[in-house]
Amino acid sequence: MxxxxxxxxxxxxxxxxxxxxxxxxxxxxxxxxxxxxxxxxxxxxxxxxxxxxxxxxxxxxxxxxxSKGAVLAAFSRKIDRIVLDGTTDDLIGEPAKERLFDVLMRRLDALAPYKLGLEGVSDWAKRDPLGAAALNKVVVNSMRFMLEAASIDSEGVVGGLKLQGLALAWLRVLSVWFRDEDLGLAATMAELDRELTRGGHFVERAEDLNRLASPLFSLARALFERRRVSPDGYRRRSSEARDERAAS
Structure with missing residues (x-):
């Protein structure tokens, strides 16, 4: 029973x-x-x-x-949280490149269980330009917090260049990581080191250019502000000009 x-x-x-x-x-x-x-x-x-x-x-x-894209964005935020929660001040005295290298290697550790799926997402982005553009926004947002975790400024014009440059560099690192079967990730680490070195040189040049251009931008802005005329002032000057032409 x-x-x-x-x-x-x-x-x-x-x-x-x-x-x-x-x-x-x-x-x-x-x-x-x-x-x-x-x-x-x-x-x-x-x-x-x-x-x-x-x-x-x-x-x-x-x-x-x-949408599925929104799920991907949530996944990226999930990985961000894992990396940020594991961030300490242990490397605060190290060069910026070393700090960022550590942060991004910890990100790869967090991504490891999803490696096959991420490779599939990467393959899709190569076939779909619109998808790649949407994915780029997700990566840029994540890289903003990776820079913050490494105590690297990401504000302003140069900060924007850092973010986009790092996002592109990160995608190149991932392409190596997908094929890297070594448990020590030697090829991936070497590629990350190269990308950060190249990016560091680019940022230095961008910062130099920004310092040189800042006074010119300030001068141009001052001249523009000086030449601005209110609508009433413009009408008054136009009326005076017509009166002068009529008198002559």
Whole structure:
């Protein structure tokens, strides 16, 4: 004789057809998308596929995300949080390049479980210019916080160049990382070192140019402000000019 409670429990869990909903649906969706990105082309992954893999309903997916791209952005923020939470002042006295090298290597450590899926995302970006542009914004936002974690300024004109330059350098580092099977990541570390060295030289030149150009910009702004005339002043000068021409 089968106890009714045992029968109900078997019907719900025993067959293995139903699994409990995840306690953290948002994270389950992120994990599911990265898994699927490692298994098939990005263009072939539907929102329904992600929801099914995450064991959530479509309405639950929609509650947290409007698109697959939004899931990617949330994944990037998740990795940002891991890196930032692990940041200390241990390297505060080291050169900027060493501090940033440490931050980005820790980012690679956080990305390691998702390597296959990220390679799939990278392949998609190479095929889709619009997707690449959207992905670039996500990477730039993450690099802003990676620079902050390394105590490197990212404000102003030069800061903007740092951000975009670092984002492009990071994508080149990832392309090496995808193929690097060495547990010590020797090739990846060498590429990261080269990119940061190259970027450092570029930033130095940009800062020199900015210092040289700043006085010129200030002078041009002062001249522009001096030449500005209010609407009433412009009309008064125009009227005086007409009167002078009529008198002559």
């Amino acid at each position: 089968v106890d009714k409670n045992d029968s109900d429990e078997t019907a719900e869990f025993g067959a293995g057809e139903l699994t409990p909903a995840p306690q953290d649906p948002k994270n389950a969706i992120i994990e599911a998308l990265l898994e699927l990105a490692g298994e098939r082309n990005w263009e072939d992954i539907t929102i329904s596929d992600v929801a099914t893999r995450a064991n959530v309903s479509l309405s639950t997916f929609r509650e947290f995300f409007p």
